[in-house]
Amino acid sequence: MAGNSFGNLFKLTTFGESHGRALGGVIDGCPAGIELDFDAIQRELDRRKPGQSAIVTQRKEPDAVEFYSGIFEGKTTGTPIGFAIHNTNQKSKDYSHIKDSYRPSHADYVYDQKYGFRDYRGGGRSSARETASRVVAGAIAKQFLKEIKITAYVSAVGDLKLDTPYTELNFSEIEKNPVRCADAQMAAQMESYIKDIRKQGDTVGGVITCVAENVPIGLGEPVFDKLHAEIGKAMLSINAVKGFEYGSGFAGCAMKGSEHNDQYNSDGTTKTNYSGGIQGGISNGMDIYFNVAFKPVATIIQPYETIDKEGNPVTTQGKGRHDPCVVPRAVPIVEAMMALVLADYTLLNRTIKI
């Protein structure tokens, strides 16, 4: 209820603040019998972790996950998987610029208003550090969903947009560049642009595209829990996300039905895929693809004006080691959330027929 759980049957509950003792979670409902590849889980965490390249925050956090339960002799047991990632980098810092005033477009102000006070260290619960727990759970969900291939990549940074349809891209490019763009040339431009932005102490937004291939037909529960509605919620729950569209998306609004309708082949596949792999909220076996819009990170390393708790104007200075652009590190988070949705809906779909 308090919003720290995701999923119905394959369910993740997370806990932890940015600079608390540990963050982690509980995965309840993970089916018994999955032989876990722990290296693969750590690799996903490494894709998200700080300090992995010159264009992301230079904080040092090893993000090593410890599993406490739910696994026996290398396999999931069907009981809840408890895990923790200890914060090793909690040096006693100067938080005065955060503690007593509200950073613009951050959650500082609303947390104080909602709860009466807040753990201000590093943004507390509102920090994207929480998403490390999602990546752990998503990595396990991926191992449950062996047949399905989920691939996310950066398709825009600021004004730099990769307009090539995903079907014409070579996904093996993605992990070869620090931006995680699926086109090498565009990646180079984006990287250079992000470096410029960082030098300015500024930040910039971007877009991540995600594709799920080999999704079975039938996932999605009408009417409120349409598959794309749940995917949308999953994506919108990631820090800094401002928008979601799937299939033809916003551009599809300008099309006519006679153009937009996807004609069937005799095997039930469709000749086009404006539907984005989902019809009436239910997967139709075609690729599911969608875009997720991320705003520019609010923390800028520039002087800025704001107010303190009493509403007095104050001028302060952003500091610390922050991401100039969040999308390169958000790629594994998008994949993780997509994996969680598909794992959950796979289980739900087992229950709908006699």
Add this chain to the structure above:
Amino acid sequence: MAGNSFGNLFKLTTFGESHGRALGGVIDGCPAGIELDFDAIQRELDRRKPGQSAIVTQRKEPDAVEFYSGIFEGKTTGTPIGFAIHNTNQKSKDYSHIKDSYRPSHADYVYDQKYGFRDYRGGGRSSARETASRVVAGAIAKQFLKEIKITAYVSAVGDLKLDTPYTELNFSEIEKNPVRCADAQMAAQMESYIKDIRKQGDTVGGVITCVAENVPIGLGEPVFDKLHAEIGKAMLSINAVKGFEYGSGFAGCAMKGSEHNDQYNSDGTTKTNYSGGIQGGISNGMDIYFNVAFKPVATIIQPYETIDKEGNPVTTQGKGRHDPCVVPRAVPIVEAMMALVLADYTLLNRTIKI
């Protein structure tokens, strides 16, 4: 679980197929003591109902709601509100074009694949007729949320886009034209365009913008149940929706942090509102605004090619009375879903402090 409920504390469960005996729902958790304005509820249904203008489907459905429970002496009692809308227009029709073949970009195929068979009459459960129940519940939610003003309007039809920011529009225009566009001149163009589309037997998509004013600070539950994540899910659960963005949305991705950050005034309001009234998933007291993208309706009154259940190619002909463009009738649905989210999150927010 099976996806026919929405909300946590203020919870709507709907039932009903397009051409079944009745559709309706149960509103559980509606607080006791609301003096209901039944005319206002019916007015919302009338805004959604077929046949209200020349640019919507000409089907005749009175959409009169009967309340069965949860109301006593004109006030909600705190017990579940059961209601039904009887289908009066279930003439025995020729459904052969739907029964034995799959309409492209409809839910026909996936329902058959998921459940093994389907109620094909009028689209069954996948029909947008289900949203009448949402409008009933939303109308009651609005009456609970007396202080909040929720306004939706059509901001695009095909290529015709109303680019004026909502703050410069006169909302009293909206209900004066059949398109429900907030600008009279643009409304006239849209109306004319929809009439053309209808003559072609074709359909077109559009965008609805929604604004919630006077939302209290503090609504929204970190981390998975961020306010905008739940609003996004609510909108994406409406038939034909392909995308959702709030605040600066997709356009915000191209901005820099130094431009995008909303500076505070001394009273905690912000000078700009790129955040769209929500920061860190929690309402900050500024207007909440968002866009919802609708694809063109799949049913076109033209011959089309498709497959039958055995995968044989068939040519068939769309028929019946359908909407050439769904957005005019979807305006009250968007408002209703927004009201449901805000009612639910208002109740949730009562439970978070000692």
Add this chain to the structure above:
Amino acid sequence: MAGNSFGNLFKLTTFGESHGRALGGVIDGCPAGIELDFDAIQRELDRRKPGQSAIVTQRKEPDAVEFYSGIFEGKTTGTPIGFAIHNTNQKSKDYSHIKDSYRPSHADYVYDQKYGFRDYRGGGRSSARETASRVVAGAIAKQFLKEIKITAYVSAVGDLKLDTPYTELNFSEIEKNPVRCADAQMAAQMESYIKDIRKQGDTVGGVITCVAENVPIGLGEPVFDKLHAEIGKAMLSINAVKGFEYGSGFAGCAMKGSEHNDQYNSDGTTKTNYSGGIQGGISNGMDIYFNVAFKPVATIIQPYETIDKEGNPVTTQGKGRHDPCVVPRAVPIVEAMMALVLADYTLLNRTIKI
């Protein structure tokens, strides 16, 4: 949340007040493809309905159920099953003895305190009339659970106790007597006793025993949703229930482990069944059996003293047509709730392994 839903995957939501327009419910998550026997559903309702014998209330309510959705060509479709039972017997009555004062051991007082006011007609939502909706849903659950046989019977009325173990009873006796006792001789005594009680204008409590045979191994979710915990909750949610015990129950507390442990046969069955078919919260394939304690109905047809809304003492007189002993009519309700639990847990159990 507001407590009008039961179940996780096979989920019933009910609505309706005793003397409102209709009561009914929505069954969400009922698997697609069940060929419904509508006569069997009505037969269950008839077992619960008033006026069926001389020892139950003589009210006349036909309790005919109308299905609105979720069924097509006689089969469940996987979409929500909406249904209603219209109240035909809502004559304008004299409610003054209920309206202005609080009947002892009824819910009148607490409803007023909780909600601020109440629908006092016939007890409103707190009336056991609500259980008619449970019987409808339970009857459908039974049809889903074809292999499982659920049998309930009256095992005590007042001091009259049937101590014979269920294994030595002939269940075909149950429906042959109006008490629904599984022993003809005891049934006669009980019937006679209830008639005496009725003559006194008094009421008496009783116990219902329920047995589920042929339950598959593996139903039940550790740790909070143990099978017997959910069955217990289901039973305790029935009006007038004061206690629940399964297997050896309260008597088992006095036993030693060496006596109480159920030894295994080579096929995994056990030689004794003190466990009541459930070990560690999970069904083990043996019969599940349990007892449900019902208090005497609070409504007595005698003068009684109580208070009015202002706390003034008043003397009033019970009237109307009420049950002198609730257990004969509660037998199908106990079975219905058991069927709902087993249907739900059958679906849950499909999701726990890869």
Add this chain to the structure above:
Amino acid sequence: MAGNSFGNLFKLTTFGESHGRALGGVIDGCPAGIELDFDAIQRELDRRKPGQSAIVTQRKEPDAVEFYSGIFEGKTTGTPIGFAIHNTNQKSKDYSHIKDSYRPSHADYVYDQKYGFRDYRGGGRSSARETASRVVAGAIAKQFLKEIKITAYVSAVGDLKLDTPYTELNFSEIEKNPVRCADAQMAAQMESYIKDIRKQGDTVGGVITCVAENVPIGLGEPVFDKLHAEIGKAMLSINAVKGFEYGSGFAGCAMKGSEHNDQYNSDGTTKTNYSGGIQGGISNGMDIYFNVAFKPVATIIQPYETIDKEGNPVTTQGKGRHDPCVVPRAVPIVEAMMALVLADYTLLNRTIKI
């Protein structure tokens, strides 16, 4: 869904196996602003921990809880409280008597059948060690429910029954004896009896009575989530529980309505309290009291016959350090579960009126 969470708004999710690395949980929805008394939390754990007296298991487990999140400057922040209790006593043991055969009346067999395999060390997830996490959460719930006093005590061990009504007992006796019986003399008899049982390598069951004083009027959600239904489920979810009754309980079945009805005083309190503080599922302000039946522990230190995985008969020997009678250590667990229910229902009750 998978059964490892309890509560709606004040929600505990637990993880951990008996001999895994750690057990623990996440408390989500705990209101912000509770100043935590950490010593009080540890005291509750100490009441449950092994080795506390001569009549409980002599295992050594310090059961020290570490909090990872949700607390800042000594107060709850409204974000999830993650915690862990590391297992320090996981010596590599000889588990052959558990691993390859099924202990009678344990969960060994059903876990293997349900999940395909199991973590057999110390009973894995089915061990009552899991309840340590409940005690942590319950201790925090108690601190939220400052005004309410929850007291549990042992009222029966084997045939030794304390028949004195709770109103005539001196609760200050409870923690003075190792049995946690509220009567010194009876405590001495019970202690002596448990010692005898232990010498025999046998076990015995018992009953715990629990009383909640000063509960506000209005807690409980009709119709399925009646307060006593949720309390019943909470209790039945505790290991070894076989029955639950509240107020007059099973004995009340033999009473007449005219005796059983609780007459009102002018202030809304009642002269008697057969209702057990709950009417129509809603607390009425009187004391809530109930009994919980515990079976004898299944692990006996005697030779016993059983089957192995292939169904072959085997004779084996119980070993290890086990409780001869579980009720002394279960007293704080019963209190913890009661506190969780009352905390949850207190929050729910904030949402039911305008």
